Amino acid sequence: MVSIFPSYLAPLREALLGRAISRGLLELTVHDLRAWTHDVHQAVDDSPYGGGPGMVMRPQVWGDALDDVLAGPPARLVVPTPAGRPFTQALAREFSAEERLVFACGRYEGIDQRVLDDAARRVTVDEVSIGDYVLVGGEVAVLAIVEAVVRLLPGVLGNPRSAAEDSFSDGLLEGPAYTRPEVWRGLAVPDVLRSGNHALIDRWRRDRSLERTHRRRPDLLEALPADALDRADRAL
Numbered sequence: 001m002v003s004i005f006p007s008y009l010a011p012l013r014e015a016l017l018g019r020a021i022s023r024g025l026l027e028l029t030v031h032d033l034r035a036w037t038h039d040v041h042q043a044v045d046d047s048p049y050g051g052g053p054g055m056v057m058r059p060q061v062w063g064d065a066l067d068d069v070l071a072g073p074p075a076r077l078v079v080p081t082p083a084g085r086p087f088t089q090a091l092a093r094e095f096s097a098e099e100r101l102v103f104a105c106g107r108y109e110g111i112d113q114r115v116l117d118d119a120a121r122r123v124t125v126d127e128v129s130i131g132d133y134v135l136v137g138g139e140v141a142v143l144a145i146v147e148a149v150v151r152l153l154p155g156v157l158g159n160p161r162s163a164a165e166d167s168f169s170d171g172l173l174e175g176p177a178y179t180r181p182e183v184w185r186g187l188a189v190p191d192v193l194r195s196g197n198h199a200l201i202d203r204w205r206r207d208r209s210l211e212r213t214h215r216r217r218p219d220l221l222e223a224l225p226a227d228a229l230d231r232a233d234r235a236l
């Protein structure tokens with residue numbers, strides 16, 4: 001990862017991801033972009049051609065940084081930006097199969113486009129957005145993307161079924177979850193979940209997942225492959 005605020009990415013070394021690193025399931029290197037500046041002010045940005053608000057990140061600095069960081073084993077360059085294609089669970093799975101990912105954290109009004117165009121001459125460049133809103137920089141998006149990707153790596157999650165059964169894995173939103181006590185503030189756990197009848201439980205969970213998806217994200221239902229819903233699903 002390359003950023004002018006390396007400490008922003010420190011949370012990646014905590015908790016589950018930190019344990020995955022210490023177990024050797026992945027390696028994480030954060031580079032300070034300013035290491036590739038040569039002036040006393042360590043300038044990384046400049047005024048935009050054509051005018052307009054804000055500053056643009058300079059191609060020389062980013063170009064030198066990516067020349068170094070992209071050298072070595074083949075990598076895929078990921079650039080978080082509100083102008084990117086949506087980052088989805090499917091793209092997280094695609095990224096999790098990559099040997100190496102390099103993340104460029106832009107700030108200000110973004111990185112000079114020629115940096116991405118130049119990088120695209122030698123690696124796959126993915127400009128991705130984690131949602132239709134604008135952050136101050138790419139670092140927070142990288143935290144989200146890396147967490148979504150790393151949890152899919154074999155051995156990272158305690159139970160591999162977790163990743164296989166969570167939201168979006170079957171194209172639907174996950175339904176409600178419950179744990180002890182059976183009744184809490186007058187609210188009871190649905191009886192079916194305590195029935196021990198796993199066929200009924202699976203059906204109930206699928207129904208709740210379909211209902212929630214229909215209510216909150218009908219677009220996901222529209223996007224399902226024709227054969228994704230079985231007769232019981234359609235009966236709901």
Ligand SMILES: NC(=O)c1ccno1
Binds near residue numbers: 130131133135136
């Ligand atoms: N929406 C985004 O992914 C984003 C990245 C940087 N700023 O916003």
